[in-house]
Amino acid sequence: MYVVRTGGWLVGLAALLAAVATVSAGVGPVAIxxxxxxxxxxxxxxxxxxxAPGAHQTIILRVRLPRVALAAVVGFALAAAGxxxxxxxxxxxxxxxxxxxxxxxxxxxxxxxxxxxSLPFGLGLPAAAFAGALCAAFGVYVIASEGGRTPVATLLxxxxxxxxxxxxxxxxxxxxxxxxxxEAVFWLMGHLHGSTWGKVHLVAAVAVPLILLLLPFTRxxxxxxxxxxxxxxxxxxxxRTRKLLLAVASVITxxxxxxxxxxxxxxLIVPHVMRLLVGPDHRILLPTSALAGAAFLVAADAxxxxxxxxxxxxxxxxxxxxxxxxxxxxxxxxxxA
Amino acid sequence: MTDPALRVDSxxxxxxxRRVLDGVSVRARGGDVVGLVGPxxxxxxxxxxxxxxxVGTESGExxxxxxxxxxxxxxxxxxxxxxxxxxxxxxxxxxxxxxVAMGRTAHVSRFGRRGPEDHTAVDRAMxxxxxxxxxxxxxxxxxxGERARVLLARALAQDTPLLxxxxxxxxxxxxxxxxxxxxxxxxxxxxxxxVASIHDLDLAAxxxxxxxxxxxxxxxxxxxxxxxxxxxALADAFCVDARVSRDPATDSLRVTVLGDCDSTGADGERxxxxxxxxxxxxPVPRTDGRGTD
Numbered sequence: 001m002y003v004v005r006t007g008g009w010l011v012g013l014a015a016l017l018a019a020v021a022t023v024s025a026g027v028g029p030v031a032i033x034x035x036x037x038x039x040x041x042x043x044x045x046x047x048x049x050x051x052a053p054g055a056h057q058t059i060i061l062r063v064r065l066p067r068v069a070l071a072a073v074v075g076f077a078l079a080a081a082g083x084x085x086x087x088x089x090x091x092x093x094x095x096x097x098x099x100x101x102x103x104x105x106x107x108x109x110x111x112x113x114x115x116x117x118s119l120p121f122g123l124g125l126p127a128a129a130f131a132g133a134l135c136a137a138f139g140v141y142v143i144a145s146e147g148g149r150t151p152v153a154t155l156l157x158x159x160x161x162x163x164x165x166x167x168x169x170x171x172x173x174x175x176x177x178x179x180x181x182x183e184a185v186f187w188l189m190g191h192l193h194g195s196t197w198g199k200v201h202l203v204a205a206v207a208v209p210l211i212l213l214l215l216p217f218t219r220x221x222x223x224x225x226x227x228x229x230x231x232x233x234x235x236x237x238x239x240r241t242r243k244l245l246l247a248v249a250s251v252i253t254x255x256x257x258x259x260x261x262x263x264x265x266x267x268l269i270v271p272h273v274m275r276l277l278v279g280p281d282h283r284i285l286l287p288t289s290a291l292a293g294a295a296f297l298v299a300a301d302a303x304x305x306x307x308x309x310x311x312x313x314x315x316x317x318x319x320x321x322x323x324x325x326x327x328x329x330x331x332x333x334x335x336x337a
Numbered sequence: 338m339t340d341p342a343l344r345v346d347s348x349x350x351x352x353x354x355r356r357v358l359d360g361v362s363v364r365a366r367g368g369d370v371v372g373l374v375g376p377x378x379x380x381x382x383x384x385x386x387x388x389x390x391x392v393g394t395e396s397g398e399x400x401x402x403x404x405x406x407x408x409x410x411x412x413x414x415x416x417x418x419x420x421x422x423x424x425x426x427x428x429x430x431x432x433x434x435x436x437v438a439m440g441r442t443a444h445v446s447r448f449g450r451r452g453p454e455d456h457t458a459v460d461r462a463m464x465x466x467x468x469x470x471x472x473x474x475x476x477x478x479x480x481x482g483e484r485a486r487v488l489l490a491r492a493l494a495q496d497t498p499l500l501x502x503x504x505x506x507x508x509x510x511x512x513x514x515x516x517x518x519x520x521x522x523x524x525x526x527x528x529x530x531x532v533a534s535i536h537d538l539d540l541a542a543x544x545x546x547x548x549x550x551x552x553x554x555x556x557x558x559x560x561x562x563x564x565x566x567x568x569x570a571l572a573d574a575f576c577v578d579a580r581v582s583r584d585p586a587t588d589s590l591r592v593t594v595l596g597d598c599d600s601t602g603a604d605g606e607r608x609x610x611x612x613x614x615x616x617x618x619x620p621v622p623r624t625d626g627r628g629t630d
Contacts (some may be wrong), residue, residue: 217447219442220447222431229386229420230420232411233422234419234491234495235411236411279430279431280431281431
């Protein structure tokens with residue numbers, strides 16, 4: 001029963017993602033109709049060819065597709081991590097960065113931009129952001145832990161405090177940023193600018209295996225919704241499971257943030273919407289949220305590129321996401337417990 | 338002789354720098370319903386939690402069906418003892434059937450799926466707790482009494498030789514109180530050991546084989562309801578002036594509280610009327626009001 005339902009949702013969302021991706025790859029200074037996009041993509045298969053002009057083929061394969069793919073993986077990663085964090089904290093306001101991942105990444109990224117340090121292949125920025133993200137998350141965890149236990153409320157508050165502190169560090173760096181300020185601000189807004197297949201592979205290599213690793217823990221996530229004591233009493237090793245979930249979700253988020261900056265709202269809103277649609281069971285919620293997150297970010301990125309001047313995609317996700325979320329809040333029952 | 342389902346020896350638990358349990362020993366065998374009674378804050382809930390490993394212990398030993406609880410994993414523990422919590426935390430819209438099926442967590446491998454025996458166990462548990470008709474309803478859309486039964490069903494689905502109930506009757510009306518405890522008796526008759534904390538002394542006396550009277554983290558009295566519910570012990574534990582009589586309808590003990598232990602009126606008359614040759618009851622003494630310190 002649940003297999004059929006899950007399968008149905010996954011097929012539907014995958015189709016939606018494919019459709020959104022096809023349209024999105026056609027959006028930009030050179031508009032390319034979806035049919036042509038499709039024929040170029042399918043020409044990669046043996047035995048199929050395309051009659052699209054060579055310039056269009058180059059634009060699609062070298063510029064647009066890496067970007068669409070990056071949007072998809074980043075959205076996938078953020079929504080999956082957000083789902084895990086909301087379940088973990090039993091808190092509707094939890095997002096993937098709740099333990100300071102994004103703030104840590106921001107410090108790392110801004111530090112690199114301001115100091116002008118660089119590594120080969122442009123890896124300096126993502127590497128610094130990734131490292132900053134993990135340091136922040138681990139720091140929050142250590143601060144909130146005492147005697148082998150990590151109370152959820154303490155973790156939440158420690159996360160807020162550390163985010164505030166790191167926010168101050170970033171602001172300070174920006175004040176002294178000089179010429180780097182424009183790049184830094186752009187990064188902080190969340191962007192998919194300068195997407196390459198290399199970045200796609202980087203995020204996918206981290207996020208996809210880790211999300212697959214989460215799937216066997218979806219039943220434990222369900223049990224955690226019962227509360228710590230109940231989860232323990234039905235046989236979940238609460239402390240160990242939580243440690244693992246927190247670590248995995250943080251690394252997934254860190255990978256996404258490292259290449260795409262702080263793209264807000266995807267990890268907060270997508271799990272909520274999917275919970276309204278498919279219910280709270282993580283066995284179906286986690287994979288569907290991940291796919292829906294991918295489709296949402298690809299669509300948001302298409303909007304960001306549609307205007308005369310490209311917008312950072314973070315602006316679009318927040319501008320679309322926030323009103324939509326408010327609408328849900330007023331008209332549907334978003335679980336707030 | 339087989340190991341009892343639960344054996345607690347000299348258990349000591351500190352929480353927040355305060356000694357909450359101080360050398361508590363309890364036994365429960367298959368077929369027994371053991372009632373934990375005592376004033377608020379006596380340590381009843383802590384005792385149940387310490388036995389499942391949810392609360393750390395300072396010293397003493399908990400054995401679940403012979404195995405040292407301290408060495409068991411969460412999963413192994415959950416196959417030996419199921420708990421029904423006092424406050425249901427069912428905020429998310431799971432169908433009742435799914436909420437009950439969570440009781441199978443310890444029986445299903447992480448990478449496996451629930452098998453036929455799991456579905457049978459879930460169905461049986463729902464049947465037993467009379468929530469079968471609610472199977473497809475959301476746990477957020479049923480009444481408080483129904484939720485309490487769903488949690489009981491979840492514990493039954495765990496299929497354990499030992500069952501802990503924390504105040505199973507606390508939020509129920511009189512009808513459901515009696516129905517729930519009658520079901521608990523049946524569960525014990527199946528061979529399970531049941532340990533339940535119960536506030537209502539009359540219900541505890543009526544449905545339990547033995548009682549453990551806790552106050553201030555210590556066992557004040559343990560044994561049959563007749564041996565435990567004496568005016569002296571009640572005065573000692575609850576600081577009340579109480580009379581114990583027999584209920585003509587149920588033939589079980591009935592505790593009537595006349596007032597605070599400081600109030601007058603308990604001046605030595607025979608407080609327990611027993612039809613047979615009562616001997617282990619004593620007149621109600623006045624205590625000094627410190628009672629449980």
